[in-house]
Amino acid sequence: MTEPAEKISRKPRADAARNRQRLLDAAKQAFADKGPAASLEEIARVAGVGIGTLYRHFPTRDALVEQVYRSETTQLADAATRLGAEHPPVEALRAWLRLFVEYLAAKRIIGAALQTTAGGTTELYAASGAAMTQAIGGLIGRAVASGAIHVDIEPLELLRAIAGVANVSDENAMRLIDILIAGMLVR
Amino acid sequence: MTEPAEKISRKPRADAARNRQRLLDAAKQAFADKGPAASLEEIARVAGVGIGTLYRHFPTRDALVEQVYRSETTQLADAATRLGAEHPPVEALRAWLRLFVEYLAAKRIIGAALQTTAGGTTELYAASGAAMTQAIGGLIGRAVASGAIHVDIEPLELLRAIAGVANVSDENAMRLIDILIAGMLVR
DNA sequence: ACAAATACGGAGGCATCCTCCGTTTTCAAG
DNA sequence: CTTGAAAACGGAGGATGCCTCCGTATTTGT
Numbered sequence: 416m417t418e419p420a421e422k423i424s425r426k427p428r429a430d431a432a433r434n435r436q437r438l439l440d441a442a443k444q445a446f447a448d449k450g451p452a453a454s455l456e457e458i459a460r461v462a463g464v465g466i467g468t469l470y471r472h473f474p475t476r477d478a479l480v481e482q483v484y485r486s487e488t489t490q491l492a493d494a495a496t497r498l499g500a501e502h503p504p505v506e507a508l509r510a511w512l513r514l515f516v517e518y519l520a521a522k523r524i525i526g527a528a529l530q531t532t533a534g535g536t537t538e539l540y541a542a543s544g545a546a547m548t549q550a551i552g553g554l555i556g557r558a559v560a561s562g563a564i565h566v567d568i569e570p571l572e573l574l575r576a577i578a579g580v581a582n583v584s585d586e587n588a589m590r591l592i593d594i595l596i597a598g599m600l601v602r
Numbered sequence: 603m604t605e606p607a608e609k610i611s612r613k614p615r616a617d618a619a620r621n622r623q624r625l626l627d628a629a630k631q632a633f634a635d636k637g638p639a640a641s642l643e644e645i646a647r648v649a650g651v652g653i654g655t656l657y658r659h660f661p662t663r664d665a666l667v668e669q670v671y672r673s674e675t676t677q678l679a680d681a682a683t684r685l686g687a688e689h690p691p692v693e694a695l696r697a698w699l700r701l702f703v704e705y706l707a708a709k710r711i712i713g714a715a716l717q718t719t720a721g722g723t724t725e726l727y728a729a730s731g732a733a734m735t736q737a738i739g740g741l742i743g744r745a746v747a748s749g750a751i752h753v754d755i756e757p758l759e760l761l762r763a764i765a766g767v768a769n770v771s772d773e774n775a776m777r778l779i780d781i782l783i784a785g786m787l788v789r
Numbered sequence: 790a791c792a793a794a795t796a797c798g799g800a801g802g803c804a805t806c807c808t809c810c811g812t813t814t815t816c817a818a819g
Numbered sequence: 820c821t822t823g824a825a826a827a828c829g830g831a832g833g834a835t836g837c838c839t840c841c842g843t844a845t846t847t848g849t
Contacts, residue, residue, distance in 0.1 A: 426816085427826095428814080428815055428816075428825095428826060428827065429814095429815070429816095430814070430815070430826090430827065430828080431815095431826075431827060431828090434827085434828080454804080454805065454806095455805080455806075455807090456804090456805065456806080457805095459829090464828075464829075465828060465829030465830055466806090466807080466829075466830070467807095467808085467809085467810095467827095467828065467829050467830065468827075468828055468829065470806095470807065470808080471827075471828080476806095529766075567777050568774050568777040568778055568781065569771070569774050572767045572770065572771065572774040572775075572778065573778075575766045575767050575769075575770060576763040576764070576766050576767050576778055577763070577766075578766055579762045579763050579764075579765055579766025579767075580759045580762050580763050580766070582762075583759065583762060584756070584759065587755050587756050587759040588759075590754050590755045591755055591759065591760075591763055593785070594755065594782055594785035594786055595781055595782070595785055596785070597784070597785035597786075598780070598781035598782055598783070598784035598785025598786075599781055599784075599785075602789075612794075612795085612846095612847070612848080613847085614795095615794090615795060615796065615845080615846055615847075616845095616846070616847095617795090617796065617797080617845070617846075618795075618796060618797090618846095621796085621797085641835075641836060641837095642836075642837075642838090643835080643836060643837080644836095646798095651797075651798075652797060652798030652799055653798075653799070653837090653838080654796095654797065654798050654799065654838095654839085654840085654841095655796075655797055655798065657837095657838065657839080658796075658797080663837095
C-alpha cells in the first residue's frame with residue numbers, strides 16, 4: 416500500500432476541481448444578483464459548463480447555496496470569537512448580531528437559507544447551520560454565564576427572527592436587535 | 603337609475619361566482635397540503651376549471667393567497683379589537699401575538715405571505731397586510747399611549763420576526779413574544 | 790327569443806428542473 | 820510515450836409550471 420489505508424487510490428481530477436470552482440464563482444455572482452432562486456441552468460452557462468456537470472457537483476440547489484456561503488458563515492463564526500474576546504459579553508453579542516445583519520444585507524442568501532430550512536430537512540443545517548449555531552451559541556452562553564442575560568429560546572431562533580426582518584429592512588433589524596437584548600437582560 | 607350611481611349595470615354572473623368559490627376551496631386545500639408554492643395548474647384542475655379561469659379571477663398568485671386567507675386575517679384583526687377591550691394594553695398585545703402564532707401554525711401561508719412580501723412589491727399588502735398592520739398597529743399604539751412600552755420599530759416588522767421563528771417552532775415563537783415585550787417595556 | 794356582455798378553457802410559447810447516457814478527458818502504470 | 824479504464828463532461832429530452840391569448844360557450848336583460 417503506497418497510499419494511506421483509508422483513502423482509496425486516485426487523486427481528484429484537475430478538470431473536476433476547476434469546474435467546481437467556476438461553478439461556485441458563477442453561483443456566488445448569480446445569487447447575489449438574482450437572489451436564491453437564480454436559474455441553475457444559467458449558472459452553468461455562465462460557468463461555461465454543462466448543466467449535467469453542475470448537478471454532478473451539487474446534487475441539490477441547497478448544496479450549492481451551502482457551499483457558496485460556507486466562507487461567509489465561517490467568517491461570521493470567526494468574528495464571533497474575536498468579538499467575544501474584545502468586548503464585554505452583552506456588547507459582544509450585540510455587535511455580532513449587527514454584523515450578522517450586515518452580512519444578510521450583502522448576501523441575501525444566508526437569510527433565505529435560514530428560512531428555507533424552515534420548510535423541510537435540508538443539508539443546510541450541516542455546515543452553515545452548524546457554524547451559525549456555534550457562533551451565536553458561544554456568545555449567548557458567555558453572556559448568560561456572566562449573569563447579564565437570561566435566555567429561554569434557542570439561540571438559532573434569534574437569528575431567524577432577525578433574518579425575517581432583515582430581508583425587508585436593515586434599519587428595523589438593527590432596532591430589533593436592541594429590543595431583543597433589552598428583553599433578555601436580567602432585571 | 604335603479605342602481606347606485608357609481609356601480610355600472612349588470613350583476614355578476616352565476617357561473618363566475620361558482621367557479622370563483624371552487625377555486626378558493628381548491629386553493630385552500632392545496633396551500634394547506636403543499637405550502638404556498640402549490641401548482642396553480644393543479645389547483646385549477648382540482649377545481650374543475652381551466653387555467654385561464656383561474657388567472658381571470660386571480661391575476662397573480664398572491665391575489666389568490668390573499669383571498670384564501672382573507673377570512674383568517676380578518677378574524678385576527680377582529681380579535682385585536684376584542685382583546686384590546688378586554689385586557690390592559692400590554693397583556694392585550696401579548697395575547698394577540700400568541701394568537702397570531704397559533705394562526706400561523708394552522709395556516710402556514712400567512713407567514714409565508716409575510717415573507718414573500720419581502721422580495722418585492724406585492725398586492726399582499728393590500729388587504730391581508732393592511733388588516734395586519736392595522737391590528738398590530740392599534741394594539742401597539744394603545745400600549746405606547748399607556749406609557750407602558752416604547753417602540754421604535756415598525757409594528758409589522760415585529761410580526762415578521764415572529765413569523766420567521768414560528769415557521770420552525772411554535773414554542774420558540776411564544777418565548778420570543780415574551781422577550782420582545784420585555785424588551786419594549788419602559789424601564 | 791335574441792343579441793350583447795361575460796366568462797370559459799386550453800393550446801401554445803417560454804422557462805426551468807433534473808436525469809440519463811454516449812463521448813471525451815485525465816491519470817498513472819508499464 | 821502509449822494506453823485503457825476510471826472519472827468527468829455536457830446537453831438532449833421528458834416533465835412540470837407559468838402566463839397569455841382568443842375562439843367558443845353561457846348568461847342575462849329586454
